[in-house]
Amino acid sequence: MKPFLHKVWRWRILIIVVLAIVTSIGTTFVLANSNQVVVQANVLNIRKGPGLAYDVTAQVNKGQRLTVIGERNEWYEVRLSNTEVGWVASWLIKNTEVSATSNQIGLVNAGATPIYASKGQKTDPLAQLNAGDKVAVLYQEDGWYQIKHADSVAWIAQSKVKLTDQVESDAKTTNTGNSSTTNSADQVVVVDSDGTPLRSEPSASASVVTTLNAKDTLTYVKTVNQWYQVKTSQGQTGYLASWLVALADKKTQDDTMPKIASNLAEATIVLDPGHGGSDTGALSGSNQYEKTYTLAVAQKVATKLRAAGANVVLTRSNDSFVDLAPRAQASNKLKADAFISLHFDSSENANEASGVTTYYYHNNRDKKLADLISQQLSNLPLDNRGVEFGNFQVLRDNERPAVLLELGYINTKKDFSYIQQNDYQNKVASDVVNALTAYFK
Numbered sequence: 001m002k003p004f005l006h007k008v009w010r011w012r013i014l015i016i017v018v019l020a021i022v023t024s025i026g027t028t029f030v031l032a033n034s035n036q037v038v039v040q041a042n043v044l045n046i047r048k049g050p051g052l053a054y055d056v057t058a059q060v061n062k063g064q065r066l067t068v069i070g071e072r073n074e075w076y077e078v079r080l081s082n083t084e085v086g087w088v089a090s091w092l093i094k095n096t097e098v099s100a101t102s103n104q105i106g107l108v109n110a111g112a113t114p115i116y117a118s119k120g121q122k123t124d125p126l127a128q129l130n131a132g133d134k135v136a137v138l139y140q141e142d143g144w145y146q147i148k149h150a151d152s153v154a155w156i157a158q159s160k161v162k163l164t165d166q167v168e169s170d171a172k173t174t175n176t177g178n179s180s181t182t183n184s185a186d187q188v189v190v191v192d193s194d195g196t197p198l199r200s201e202p203s204a205s206a207s208v209v210t211t212l213n214a215k216d217t218l219t220y221v222k223t224v225n226q227w228y229q230v231k232t233s234q235g236q237t238g239y240l241a242s243w244l245v246a247l248a249d250k251k252t253q254d255d256t257m258p259k260i261a262s263n264l265a266e267a268t269i270v271l272d273p274g275h276g277g278s279d280t281g282a283l284s285g286s287n288q289y290e291k292t293y294t295l296a297v298a299q300k301v302a303t304k305l306r307a308a309g310a311n312v313v314l315t316r317s318n319d320s321f322v323d324l325a326p327r328a329q330a331s332n333k334l335k336a337d338a339f340i341s342l343h344f345d346s347s348e349n350a351n352e353a354s355g356v357t358t359y360y361y362h363n364n365r366d367k368k369l370a371d372l373i374s375q376q377l378s379n380l381p382l383d384n385r386g387v388e389f390g391n392f393q394v395l396r397d398n399e400r401p402a403v404l405l406e407l408g409y410i411n412t413k414k415d416f417s418y419i420q421q422n423d424y425q426n427k428v429a430s431d432v433v434n435a436l437t438a439y440f441k
């Protein structure tokens with residue numbers, strides 16, 4: 001019995017292998033330019049989202065190939081062995097020539113269209129899509145499209161999707177889209193809200209050419225009365241009411257207006273828990289270190305910011321030493337929409353001082369954020385010492401809106417009794433979230 005079974009299985013396996021090879025050679029092709037990168041590091045973390053704060057979902061080894069399918073905040077969205085999707089820090093990949101693949105956008109053409117984990121309806125559907133839903137198409141294979149779906153990919157019958165000329169553009173998901181596109185026009189128009197009508201004439205009663213979504217960016221042509229004549233990326237021309245959009249100077253947008261996220265959910269926030277590892281920071285009594293409480297507060301702020309949908313990156317997430325330069329660099333590299341450094345003060349002698357202080361360095365860039373946070377910190381049970389200029393390296397080297405908070409005197413008994421409390425730490429976290437919510441409005 002045994003040898004016989006063995007033989008049958010060998011044949012089956014051989015047939016499956018041959019079929020797999022034939023299928024992959026015969027019918028698989030990439031719709032857009034495939035951009036493959038080769039992992040150079042010995043081990044590279046694949047994360048759930050575009051930031052160091054996201055969980056690691058997988059690791060890949062040196063020499064392994066990844067297909068880049070998206071880009072955000074200098075992180076690449078990559079596909080692993082055709083099923084899993086994750087994010088890798090672009091600066092950890094040595095290949096500098098890579099750029100994100102432009103995934104073609106398809107429109108679902110039927111209601112209640114099921115999508116599957118693998119092609120061919122072999123499993124229960126993952127979800128159902130509605131007619132008109134947009135999908136980013138990665139691959140076509142055997143009458144199926146592989147599409148992006150949540151943190152992974154899914155398959156949808158090719159007959160249920162109509163491909164458009166549109167490609168998935170960076171502008172929709174990130175704030176760096178405008179600066180990298182080359183266009184002869186100097187100015188762009190950015191749409192404020194979903195459903196904004198593009199009209200055929202500069203009048204509210206003119207027919208609607210198409211409707212636009214928030215953050216859609218169009219080329220500015222000229223102004224007629226109080227209407228902007230614009231061109232869409234598909235070449236359609238029409239008019240937008242100037243009061244429904246923002247006109248921005250394309251060249252300087254990035255430099256003079258570092259704050260581009262229009263709400264907290266789209267923002268990348270870098271939180272910087274002061275000190276860590278061998279750098280203990282200030283001391284309370286003989287064995288209570290500043291580094292412990294900066295991390296505790298940072299984690300509470302992070303939790304609340306993530307609940308509000310923000311992309312949060314911590315410069316350290318455990319008790320490890322991180323130098324000052326890389327803290328500001330993280331903010332610059334990620335093009336953070338805000339950088340917040342968390343500290344506790346200490347006075348020369350114990351019990352000499354009390355209260356919280358908010359520091360800024362670059363007046364134009366940081367002051368507004370500092371003012372908003374300081375206003376909120378007035379809720380705390382400790383005195384608010386207000387906003388001050390502070391010559392701190394993490395602020396000085398920062399190219400993004402940045403503030404440093406001294407959240408009480410750790411060597412003052414009264415202050416430390418609060419600093420230790422979860423309640424106080426949570427109040428600080430709520431204050432920071434409220435200030436950022438106001439800041440991005």
Ligand SMILES: [Zn+2]
Nearest residue numbers: 274281343344
């Ligand atoms: Zn400190």
